[in-house]
Amino acid sequence: MTDKTKEQPVVSVMPDQALVLEWETVKGTASPDQIQYLNKISQTAEARKGDWLYDLGFKQFPLDFSASLDYFLRFSRCFVRELLKTAELETLRQDAIIGLPPGLVNDFISACPLMAGSEYVTAGMLEELWHGFNGTFSRDIKNFKGRVSDYFREKNPDLHPAGRVFFHLVENKNSDLPFAFMATYSAGMGANGKPKHLPLKHAIETHDDDALLTLLSTVYKAAEQSRIVADLIESGELFHPLAWDGDEAFAFLKEIPDYEACGVLCRIPDWWKQTASTPSVTISLGDKKPSLAGLDAILDFKVSVGLGHLELSRQEVEAILEETQGLAFIKNKWVAVDPEKLRQALKACDSIEDLAAPGMTLGTAMRARLVPEKILGREADGQVEVCVSNGTWLTSVLEKMTHPEQIDPVVPDKGFKAALRPYQSKGVNWLNFLASYGFGACLADDMGLGKTVQILAWLSTFPSNQKRPATLLVVPASLISNWQSEINRFLPGLKTCVAHPGFSSSAPQPDKTPKNKEFKLTKTQLNTLDLVITSYTLVKKYDWLAKYSWHCLILDEAQAIKNPGTQQTRAVKALPAAHRIVMTGTPVENRLSDLWSLFDFLNPGLLGNKTEFSNFAKTLKDNPNGYARLRQMIFPYILRRLKTDKTVIKDLPDKxxxxxxxxxxxxxxxxxxxxxxxxxxxxxxxxxxxxxxxxxxxxxxxxxxxxxxxxxxxxxxxxxxxxxxxxxxxxxxxxxxxxxxxxxxxxxxxxxxxxxxxxxxxxxxxxxxxxxxxxxxxxxxxxxxxxxxxxxxxxxxxxxxxxxxxxxxxxxxxxxxxxxxxxxxxxxxxxxxxxxxxxxxxxxxxxxxxxxxxxxxxxxxxxxxxxxxxxxxxxxxxxxxxxxxxxxxxxxxxxxxxx
The missing domain is CATH 3.40.50.300 (P-loop containing nucleotide triphosphate hydrolases)
Incomplete structure (x- = not known):
């Protein structure tokens, strides 16, 4: 390290799905306080070994963590939060089983950041991690001599485990006051293994003053922060069922996080849990097949406003704005209404329609999903969520891109000498399908799964009687021999020339020139070839490569263009080609910084320009769900099969x-x-x-x-x-x-x-x-x-x-x-x-x-x-x-x- 760098903890996922805390050097300097916190993390990881993530989930650190550590800390904190909300935990102790909240694993899978080993993060892995948290708590609390509340206090004095008091809010239909409130308490475990609830007024009759004070301790904590709870205690209404109007219910619902932080458990309608007050603007596009292919294809589209799970017309939104704020009962459903955010949603609809007046391209729609401020303006940031939904045609295309088994097969030429394994045949079909729609493709199969064979099989499918320009293959010079060997073995009829002075080729060769002259092929010579192979270094040296319009441009070991600022990368991206393919055995999702450059080559504009993508990357610290949007955008263009995939491993020999x-x-x-x-x-x-x-x-x-x-x-x-x-x-x-x-x-x-x-x-x-x-x-x-x-x-x-x-x-x-x-x-x-x-x-x-x-x-x-x-x-x-x-x-x- 230097005085301008610091050590940052990161999490790497091992092939066996174990988590390892590693340290990487990054730019910046750490303050003495930050160093102290980082030392605590290091000490915890060393002392707790396999339980370090569980233990850190109880802590709060005033630090900006790496995306990988933040991701797993959030998952651990979800477990701690569910643990804190578990009623009668003192009674259950080591027998407590904390269940996974519905949808949590799917949310985390889609929001997984780019990091080393992210491909090993699966639903089963996260479920096993949660199961491990349960086991750690059970083991810890079994050996802990004090009460459960003391265990939490020792972990973090700011955490308050759930008490025995519950706040309930339910819909009260057929009434002018549409909501009902009641406070209850748990009176031990019922026969069904769940807490047995009694109205809170029964506690007055069965508890002495000290016991009642202990029972209500969490409620008194909540009253210190909430005027609503303080008034309920002062008036005595806390001990009786109450009927509320929409404004009263809305005020209560907004304070629920504060109640739960104090240990009061809340049971509320599912519609409040499942929807946020932030409205969404949905761009629905691609019902019909466009006349063109690629990201420049003009798609049919329509724009609508969403509130909760409701889709609203402009007239309905305007009517809501005139009549309602807070909770509104719309189309037989309750939703939260924020008038200012709804107005922003209408303005966003206008902006999108103006932008798409000449026609909404697929690329524009994708960028709207990734970088909404490009359309909405920064003043709307956080006010409106932009969603892109796919119409019938676009859904069918993306479905095949992400599920190659659904693609119609293509047959390699009889001159192709290999017998493809089933997953390799699917890879050839996938390459052909993406090329047919003008999309760039990233073949990212694990090392040893035969990426080279799949490329050669695809090249063999080109009709031999059809005139087309040659294909250019760019590889590290050290791989040219391997490619020559594979071509001679599997596709010997491919007319190939190696544009490198240190290698022999199967012709045609350039005219004999003095050694100080550069290797050069004419357009006429190139038109007689199927494939030209050269190295990354020579692309920037041989300017004639950029003067020929290639049929397809293929990059092997494509991490060579991960740095967009290098002369080598700029030279490669300047090569004109109708189709583009990259090959890499390195997981493309390991580093966010490399991803833009790769896709700027494959599908220029898909991730916006470099500045737009950089701005998007900065938002990920505050909005981790942005990773879900990013993955949703890039994964249709990436085909990656692992040696551990069940659909692959049965096709492979053991060695x-x-x-x-x-x-x-x-x-x-x-x-x-x-x-x-x-x-x-x-x-x-x-x-x-x-x-x-x-x-x-x-x-x-x-x-x-x-x-x-x-x-x-x-x-x-x-x-x-x-x-x-x-x-x-x-x-x-x-x-x-x-x-x-x-x-x-x-x-x-x-x-x-x-x-x-x-x-x-x-x-x-x-x-x-x-x-x-x-x-x-x-x-x-x-x-x-x-x-x-x-x-x-x-x-x-x-x-x-x-x-x-x-x-x-x-x-x-x-x-x-x-x-x-x-x-x-x-x-x-x-x-x-x-x-x-x-x-x-x-x-x-x-x-x-x-x-x-x-x-x-x-x-x-x-x-x-x-x-x-x-x-x-x-x-x-x-x-x-x-x-x-x-x-x-x-x-x-x-x-x-x-x-």
Missing amino acids: VEMKVFADLSPKQVVLYKKAVKDLKQAIETSEGIQRKGLVLSFLLRFKQLCNHPDQLTGSGDFKAAHSGKFMRLGSICETVYEKRERVLVFTQFKEMTEPLRVFLETIFHHPGLVLHGSVPVAKRKKLIQTFQDNAYCPFMVLSLKAGGVGLNLTRANHVVHFDRWWNPAVENQATDRAFRIGQTKNVLVHKFVTRGTIEEKIDLMISEKQALADQVVTSSAEGLITEMDDQDLLDLFQLSLPE
């Missing part, structure tokens, strides 16, 4: 193995070529046993070099940029960290374990573990326990031999083979440290291969000739390499990269 191609860094290329030259010179003057030993020593040297040049030279600080494998490992682990998953990284070399640990801690921002042959056996058990514990330990680096036997590390659902043993049996034994009986997660295995090197050639030998798998570079087959003739040997080690 998903994938090759990860890494490219040599410039430094590695220079050293690799020098090593080949040294090998050539050395074998010319050696023979027999000496030659065998020489070849094996060079084999080791090349493997070290492919890991990191500093491993070979024995010097340097293992900078990530000097190793293609380090860069790919970092990319993979960034996604693992965003999902708060765990990974095992295997290497053959003990000397690599520490550099890998240091590097990974910069990615995970948490300490990790190292296990190799020099770690004492006694310490190994402690390391395993640390990794398997609930506290987040994101990674363990293991030497292959030390980590391959006798370990149980099922917390990990990723396994990385950083360097290859080239013996599947040995690698599988290591993988099985994570994949064991009892593992509840699918394990994703990443096998690193350095492109163009001996690693790739031997991996190809293993893949093509599985019979040799137990012979290559093992004790039984070292001769396979050492006994090659000189030319075959040099061909094996030769660097195979395009010049």
